[in-house]
Amino acid sequence: MTESPLLTVRNLTKRYGTGCVNCLGPRPARLMKNVCPECGTVTACRDISFDLYPGEVLGIVGESGSGKSTLMRCLYFEEEVTEGEAYIRAFEDGKRNVFRESSQKKRYIRNHLLGKVYQNPLLGLRMNFSSVGNIAEKLIAAGVRNVGRIMARGEELLAHVNIPVHRMKEVPAHFSGGMQQRVQIAKALSTNPPVLLLDEVTTGLDLIVQASVLDLVKILQRELNVAMIVVSHDLAVIRMLADRTMVMLNGAVVEQGLTDQILEDPQHPYTQELVHSLL
Amino acid sequence: MRQAYNFAFFDEGSKREIRRAVLKAIAIPGYQVPFASREMPIARGWGTGGLQLTLSLIGRDDVVKVIDQGSDESVNAVSIKKLITKTTGVRTVEDTREATLIQSRHRIPEVPLGEGQILVLQVPLPEPLRPYEPSERETKKLHAEKEYSGAWLMLFEQIVKYGMTATGADHPVMVHGRYVMAPSPIPRFDNPKMNFSRALILLGAGREKKVYAVPPYTRVVSLDFEDVPFRTESFEGVRCRQCGAEGVFMDELVDEETGEVYHQCNDTSYCLGRLNRREVS
Amino acid sequence: MGYVAVKGGTAAIEESIRRLKYERLKKGTVLKVRDIEGGMRGLIDQIMSEGSLYDETLAALAIKQAEGSPEEAVFLLRAYRSTLPRKHYARTIRTERMAVERRISASFKDIPGGQILGATYDFTHRLIDFELMEETEETARAWLREFAESVGDAGSGGMNDGMAERGDASGGAAVFGGASGGSAGGGPDAGALDGLPKVSDYLRKEGLLPDCEEDNREPDDVTRRSLTFPSTRSQRLQVLTRGQTGAMTSLAYAVIRGYDVVHPTVGELRVGHLPVYIADPVGSEDSDAAGSQADPSGESDDDYYIGNVKATEAEMLIPVVTEKVRGKKELEFQIGYGLCYGQNETKAIAMGILDYCLEAKKPGVPTHDEEFVLLHIDSVESTGFISHLKMPHYVTFQSKLDSVRRTKRTTGNANDGERTGAAMEVIRS
Numbered sequence: 001m002t003e004s005p006l007l008t009v010r011n012l013t014k015r016y017g018t019g020c021v022n023c024l025g026p027r028p029a030r031l032m033k034n035v036c037p038e039c040g041t042v043t044a045c046r047d048i049s050f051d052l053y054p055g056e057v058l059g060i061v062g063e064s065g066s067g068k069s070t071l072m073r074c075l076y077f078e079e080e081v082t083e084g085e086a087y088i089r090a091f092e093d094g095k096r097n098v099f100r101e102s103s104q105k106k107r108y109i110r111n112h113l114l115g116k117v118y119q120n121p122l123l124g125l126r127m128n129f130s131s132v133g134n135i136a137e138k139l140i141a142a143g144v145r146n147v148g149r150i151m152a153r154g155e156e157l158l159a160h161v162n163i164p165v166h167r168m169k170e171v172p173a174h175f176s177g178g179m180q181q182r183v184q185i186a187k188a189l190s191t192n193p194p195v196l197l198l199d200e201v202t203t204g205l206d207l208i209v210q211a212s213v214l215d216l217v218k219i220l221q222r223e224l225n226v227a228m229i230v231v232s233h234d235l236a237v238i239r240m241l242a243d244r245t246m247v248m249l250n251g252a253v254v255e256q257g258l259t260d261q262i263l264e265d266p267q268h269p270y271t272q273e274l275v276h277s278l279l
Numbered sequence: 280m281r282q283a284y285n286f287a288f289f290d291e292g293s294k295r296e297i298r299r300a301v302l303k304a305i306a307i308p309g310y311q312v313p314f315a316s317r318e319m320p321i322a323r324g325w326g327t328g329g330l331q332l333t334l335s336l337i338g339r340d341d342v343v344k345v346i347d348q349g350s351d352e353s354v355n356a357v358s359i360k361k362l363i364t365k366t367t368g369v370r371t372v373e374d375t376r377e378a379t380l381i382q383s384r385h386r387i388p389e390v391p392l393g394e395g396q397i398l399v400l401q402v403p404l405p406e407p408l409r410p411y412e413p414s415e416r417e418t419k420k421l422h423a424e425k426e427y428s429g430a431w432l433m434l435f436e437q438i439v440k441y442g443m444t445a446t447g448a449d450h451p452v453m454v455h456g457r458y459v460m461a462p463s464p465i466p467r468f469d470n471p472k473m474n475f476s477r478a479l480i481l482l483g484a485g486r487e488k489k490v491y492a493v494p495p496y497t498r499v500v501s502l503d504f505e506d507v508p509f510r511t512e513s514f515e516g517v518r519c520r521q522c523g524a525e526g527v528f529m530d531e532l533v534d535e536e537t538g539e540v541y542h543q544c545n546d547t548s549y550c551l552g553r554l555n556r557r558e559v560s
Numbered sequence: 561m562g563y564v565a566v567k568g569g570t571a572a573i574e575e576s577i578r579r580l581k582y583e584r585l586k587k588g589t590v591l592k593v594r595d596i597e598g599g600m601r602g603l604i605d606q607i608m609s610e611g612s613l614y615d616e617t618l619a620a621l622a623i624k625q626a627e628g629s630p631e632e633a634v635f636l637l638r639a640y641r642s643t644l645p646r647k648h649y650a651r652t653i654r655t656e657r658m659a660v661e662r663r664i665s666a667s668f669k670d671i672p673g674g675q676i677l678g679a680t681y682d683f684t685h686r687l688i689d690f691e692l693m694e695e696t697e698e699t700a701r702a703w704l705r706e707f708a709e710s711v712g713d714a715g716s717g718g719m720n721d722g723m724a725e726r727g728d729a730s731g732g733a734a735v736f737g738g739a740s741g742g743s744a745g746g747g748p749d750a751g752a753l754d755g756l757p758k759v760s761d762y763l764r765k766e767g768l769l770p771d772c773e774e775d776n777r778e779p780d781d782v783t784r785r786s787l788t789f790p791s792t793r794s795q796r797l798q799v800l801t802r803g804q805t806g807a808m809t810s811l812a813y814a815v816i817r818g819y820d821v822v823h824p825t826v827g828e829l830r831v832g833h834l835p836v837y838i839a840d841p842v843g844s845e846d847s848d849a850a851g852s853q854a855d856p857s858g859e860s861d862d863d864y865y866i867g868n869v870k871a872t873e874a875e876m877l878i879p880v881v882t883e884k885v886r887g888k889k890e891l892e893f894q895i896g897y898g899l900c901y902g903q904n905e906t907k908a909i910a911m912g913i914l915d916y917c918l919e920a921k922k923p924g925v926p927t928h929d930e931e932f933v934l935l936h937i938d939s940v941e942s943t944g945f946i947s948h949l950k951m952p953h954y955v956t957f958q959s960k961l962d963s964v965r966r967t968k969r970t971t972g973n974a975n976d977g978e979r980t981g982a983a984m985e986v987i988r989s
Contacts, residue, residue, distance in 0.1 A: 104424045111428075129436055136435045141428035146505045147438055169439055290645050296784075313786045318638035323944025325951065348955045352569035355951055361573070385955045403948070415931055416789040441967040447960035466959040486941050488786040512962040531958060545955060 004089060005051035006194050006227050007075075012048040012084035014070055017041030033065065034251040044070040046251045048084070052195065055225045059242025059259060061235055061274065067251040068231045072199045074099075075229070076116050077106045088113055090194050111141040115188030119200035121180035124187070127173040131158065131183050134172065135190045142191040157186035161216055178209035182216065189220065196228045202237060214240055235278050239263060247271045287334040288366040293317060297335035297490070301481060304492035309454030310422070311405050316488040326359055328483030329382045329401035332490065333363065336397065337380060343371050344378035349386040349528070349545035356384070373548040385448065387469040389527045389549040392478035394495065400463040402484040405491065407451040407461040427459045430502055438507055450509070453500045454493055462499075468511040468528045473499040519544045522553035584627050596620040605870070605902025606630060610939050611637030612783075612802040614869045614901050631943045634804075638940050650866075651837040651859055652776070655873050655899075656761075658832040659752035662903075665759050666826040667877055673756040678831060680905075752832055759828040760875050760895060769877075769893050791930050796918050801900050803937035805907045811937070812910035815917060815927050824896060824913055827877040831903045834871050837863040872905055874898035876912035880920075894919075 023036035023043060034043045045067040052058050060068045073079040075086065085097040090113050098109055115138075118124040125134050132154035139150050158168050161182040172180050181201055188196055198217065202210040218241060221228060230241050238245055239259060246256040247268065255268040266272045287294065300314035319327040337343065345360045347353035351373045359382065360371050372378055375390040384401040392398060408418045411429035421429065430451050437445045444450075448464040452473065462470060463482055473480060473493055480493040493499055503509035518525050520541045527549065529542040544550035597604065597620040604619045611619070611634045619637065626632035662678025665671045677683070763769040779794035787795055800808070815822050840862040876896035881889055896916030898908035914933060922928045936942060 103420070107424045107426055129432065130439050133432060133436045133439060137428055137432045140431045140435065141426070145431070147435065148506045150435065284643055288643065290643065292645070293642070313788065315782075315784050315786050317642040317783075318635070318940055319642065320639045322635065322947055323941045324946070324948025325944065327944075348952050350569075353952060354569050354573055357569040357573055361570075384951075385953075403945070413931075414789075415935075419789075443966060445963040445967055447963055448956040464953075464956045466955055468959075486945055512959060528955075528958075530954070531961075545958075 003054055004094070005053050006089050007052040008085075008087045008094065009051075009075070010049045010085045012045055012071065012074060012086070013043070013082050014045040014067075014074055014079060015041055015043050015082045019043075031250070034067070043251050045074065045081075048248075048253055050246060050253070050256065052227050052229060054194070054227055056244065057221060057228045057230055057242045059238035059245040060229065060231045060248060061233065061238045061245060062248035063233055065250070066233075066248040068233075068248050069199055071248075072116070072197050072229070072231055076114060076197060077110060088195070111138070112143075112191060113193055114195055114197065115191070115193040116197040117181065117184045117188050117199065117201045119203050121172065121177070121184055124184040125172045125180065128171055130169045131163065131172055131175075131186075132168040134183060135187045138187050138190045153190060154186075157190055158183070160189075160220065161186045162212075176209075177205050178213055181205065181213050185213075185216065185220070189224065189226065192224070192226075194227060196226050198228060198230045200232055201230075203232070203234070210237075217241060235263075235274050239278075247274065284366055286339075286367060287337050288320070288362075289317065289331075289334055294335040297331055300490050301332065301336070301492065304481070304490050305479070305494050307458070308494055308497050309452075309458030309460040309491060311460075311484075311489040311491045313488055314490050316485045319485065320362060321358065323486040324403065325355065326382070326384060326401040327485030328487075328490065329384070329399045329485075330359060330362070330483075331485060332399045332481050332483040333380055333382045334366070337363070337367055337369060339367070339369065341369050341379045342377055343369055344373060344375060344381045344548075345371070345383070346381070346386060346388070346546075346548075347384040349388075349530075350547045352547065374552065375548060385464050385466075386528070386545065387465055387472045389544070389546040390552075391472070392476060394477045396478040398476075398478050398480045400465070400480065400482045402461065402463040402482045402489075403486075404449075405461055405482070405484040405487050405489040407459050422458060425457065427453075430459050431504070434502060434504070438504070444503070444507065444509070451502050453502060455497050455499075459502065460491060460493075466512055466528055467501070467509070470499070470501045470509070471511070475499075514542070517542045519550060522550045522557065524550065524553055591624050593617065593620045593624055596623050601903070603628070603630065603633075605904055606805055606907075607633045607637060608902050609900040609904050609907065610634040610802065610804055611641070612901075613637045613641045631939060634939045635943075648838040648841065649778075651839065651863055653834050653836065655830065655834065655871075656756070656758055657754055658756075658830055658834050658871070658873070659754045659868070660756050660830055660832040661752050662831040663753075663756060663828065664826070665828045667828075668759065671759050671828075672762060673753070676753070679903075754832075756830075758875070763827070763877075763893065769895070772895075787934060789931055791918075791934065793919070796930065796934060797897070797899075797915065799934045799937070800898070800911045800914055803907075803911070804939035804942065805904065805910075807937040807939075807942065808910040808914060809906055811927050811933060812913040815913055822878055822913065822916065824876040824878045824916070826909065827875040827893075827895065828873075829875075829905060829908070830873045831905070832870070833868040835868050836866050838866055839863060870902055872898075872900055872903050872908040874905070874908035874912045876909065876916065878916050 017036075017040055019041045020036060020039040022038040023031060023041055031037070031043070034046075035041070036043070048067075048071060050058065060071065062068045070079065074081045074084075081099050084099065086099055087094040087096070088098055088109065091098060091109055098106065101109070116124065121127075126137065129137070132151065135154045135157060136150045139153060144150055154168060155165055158165060163179060163182055163186070167175075172183050175183065184201075201217075202213050205213065214237065217228075217230075220226065221241070228241075230238065232238055242259045244257065245259045245262050246253050247262070247270065248254065249270050255262060255266065255271045262271060263275055263278075266275045285291070289297075297314060300312045304310065304312045316328065316331060319330055321327060321330065333343070343360070343363055344351065345356045345363070347356040347359075350356065363369065364371060375381065375388045375392070378396065380397050380399065381388065381392075382399040382401070387398065387400075406415070406418055408421055408427075408429050411433055412418050412421065421427070434444045434446070437443070446467065448466045449461055450467045450470055451459050452462050452470060454460050460482075462473060475496050475498065476493065477495055479495055481490065482492065483490050501509040512528070514526065514529050517529055519527070519529065520543055522544060524544050528545045530545045531540060531542055533540055544553075597616055600620070600623065603623055604616055607619045607623060607630060608614050608616070610630070611622070613619075618640065619633070622633040622636040622640075625636060660676065662680060663673070663676045665675065760769055764771055777794075779798070780792050782795050782798045787799060791799075816824065837859070839860070841864065874897070876898070877893045878896055879891055880894045882892055894916060896912035896914070896919075898911030898913075898915065900908050900911065914927065917925070917928045918930050918933060920928055921930070926932050
């Protein structure tokens with residue numbers, strides 16, 4: 001019994017620069033990390049393909065410069081891909097390459113079918129609007145026009161992420177880092193998107209706060225059965241959350257598989273290094 | 280060197296360019312059409328947008344009414360009327376029914392407008408999403424993608440704070456189900472008058488260089504929520520001290536001698552009309 | 561007997577205008593336009609530049625009507641400009657051909673052609689000269705005679721850096737006695753030099769400045785199509801050259817003082833007259849009444865010379881780190897360009913600095929944000945919107961009052977402090 005994937009990505013490539021004979025193509029010769037010495041083009045993501053199934057958590061691990069955040073930006077339409085296709089089952093039955101859709105359609109997909117939580121809360125929240133207002137923004141974008149429903153859903157979500165209800169009218173600018181992340185999570189989940197993207201959401205937080213946010217994500221994921229893509233440079237985070245993992249290096253996927261297997265028996269030298277340095 | 284000015288101040292080429300922008304605006308109700316706004320003899324912020332619309336449309340047979348804050352005699356209205364008559368010689372009136380072109384700042388007349396009339400509204404800030412998004416480049420995209428959650432979000436925040444929406448004038452509206460538009464700083468009271476108006480409504484922002492339009496018989500809906508509907512200002516239980524009218528927008532004044540607060544029709548020509556009809560009968 | 565509107569408004573305005581005229585005339589002095597044209601060069605140059613209309617006599621008239629207020633005078637010129645038919649676009653002007661009266665470079669001690677100080681306030685001591693109160697036309701004429709003799713008519717000899725004889729001696733009359741704006745207003749002086757090479761060309765030859773590709777596309781005329789974002793360079797330069805001197809000076813000051821890490825040097829500053837040519841309006845087939853031409857740089861022997869304009873040009877050199885091929889970082893110079901009507905050196909330099917900032921577009925720096933800069937430096941727009949606050953706003957205020965009252969009624973349980981806060985929010989929003 002195989003379910004069809006919620007999200008299918010094929011040959012996603014993102015280049016900054018024109019490219020040249022040396023660096024174009026799937027197996028380029030001498031690149032310095034992901035930069036072409038001939039033309040200076042940076043190949044941030046090269047030929048990335050994967051599937052995301054309902055209810056699963058896919059982890060993407062890599063160091064800074066590996067292309068994992070660029071990949072997320074492409075999936076959330078914050079960057080245009082250079083090449084590649086993506087299909088979302090909930091959109092037109094997965095038959096249309098969403099990267100080629102009009103900007104209006106892309107907005108629709110973002111508002112209704114995706115959610116994203118950023119490492120930097122400034123990117124994901126409007127700091128001068130109330131917390132419930134932030135959640136409202138996403139619900140309104142998804143077409144809700146009923147204040148009662150928005151307030152009820154806002155309360156429900158904030159409770160879910162352990163933010164006291166009496167703070168829902170406050171602006172996130174006054175919250176701690178951990179609380180801001182939790183508001184972001186509440187906002188991203190407010191429309192029940194089938195796919196949730198989490199980009200280094202605990203990086204920069206105190207360890208104890210990190211743990212509580214991660215716990216929350218785990219609980220929510222189980223309760224709501226949301227499919228997630230979790231990006232982190234920290235293999236420990238990936239180990240805690242992800243069912244399957246992709247390892248990225250210099251823009252390419254060097255290894256992918258079940259998280260347990262990768263941790264136990266890493267194949268690629270880089271993955272081995274990563275695993276061995278796991279505390 | 281004595282300089283004679285062309286009829287209606289502008290050269291014909293300029294008038295044509297503005298009319299073309301107006302046609303485009305009418306073809307896309309509620310959409311802000313950029314136009315090369317010229318400097319006028321009155322200052323930016325004082326009605327140059329409305330004035331450019333009026334002067335590019337006006338012909339010798341037109342009859343013009345100009346009001347500001349509802350009054351034909353407000354200094355700004357008088358000043359604009361003077362400029363129009365100086366450059367056109369066209370007849371001006373105070374009776375709304377007689378006018379073919381009405382230029383107004385901050386009010387729509389109480390007397391319902393009819394087919395063939397054109398109402399020109401003066402607009403300071405044409406962009407309804409500006410408090411939400413400061414960049415013009417970004418708001419253009421938002422309009423193009425019909426991404427208006429920001430407009431509702433601003434109303435939502437007011438409800439969060441005060442339990443109700445608290446816009447004063449210039450409450451945003453959705454035109455023809457497609458574009459969200461700033462109706463200019465008319466009081467909420469006047470928003471419903473735009474809905475299915477028989478007259479053509481043009482809105483001009485001279486300094487921001489945009490013109491937009493609501494063609495006759497167009498659906499115009501003030502933004503609100505299902506459970507927090509749009510409400511206009513209330514003048515319940517209030518009558519005009521002069522003519523006894525009820526249910527129109529009122530000015531609030533204080534009697535210098537008694538200190539008592541009383542009300543008077545804001546639309547002065549409407550009030551006068553009522554008084555004169557009462558006299559006759 | 562019917563009710564009629566009280567005509568208070570009309571009468572009040574008429575009286576106000578009379579009172580304004582009284583203010584202008586009450587001291588019993590009537591300024592002659594030629595006096596202003598002769599003696600207020602600085603203000604005239606500023607007004608022409610901000611008004612974006614070159615005509616010294618009109619500018620002087622506007623200054624007279626505005627009683628010297630730059631805000632009003634610029635407004636008058638711009639409004640006048642709105643009535644003028646647009647007949648031609650000029651051929652591209654090459655500033656190498658400027659009849660130079662002043663030309664300096666802060667980047668080099670010596671430049672080909674020399675540093676020519678010319679007429680500038682830079683080295684005057686700002687001590688009010690009370691003797692000017694006694695100045696008469698006789699004393700002025702006597703001084704001019706002396707000056708003319710000392711300049712002489714055959715080159716060199718005991719002269720300061722300011723003057724050299726080159727080219728033909730036409731326009732000599734402009735130096736002596738032709739003080740007031742007669743027919744064509746001021747023109748290039750006898751001592752003006754043309755054909756001086758540009759410092760930037762010299763730098764290009766040395767490889768210190770990147771070569772500049774010629775871009776001869778027709779510029780986007782912002783008076784014909786309104787500014788859009790992202791803007792094109794021709795739009796930016798137009799808006800900058802029409803900008804209010806004060807606004808631009810402040811922004812450029814912020815840039816060099818610390819809101820950015822730009823260290824500009826004046827590569828070359830030139831002041832002088834530029835000849836203006838148009839395509840043959842009668843003969844050639846491709847010229848039409850609207851005057852737009854496919855390639856404005858194309859020159860032809862049939863072109864008509866229609867006069868000259870005095871202008872200030874500033875080329876600012878800014879050292880910039882660039883990364884070329886192979887990830888190597890290099891230091892090179894880029895140019896920030898400023899050009900305005902009249903002798904407006906502060907404005908031209910400020911324009912050069914802002915031009916560079918808007919090209920560089922560093923995120924997060926307000927002076928690199930083209931919307932922030934370009935939308936707020938126009939004199940007519942900024943002064944107009946600010947002054948509009950004096951207009952009656954009582955209907956909008958009434959509307960707000962209604963909102964404030966309603967919120968006060970329903971937040972009856974909140975304490976006073978909160979309520980006032982909420983009310984203020986309502987008024988602000």
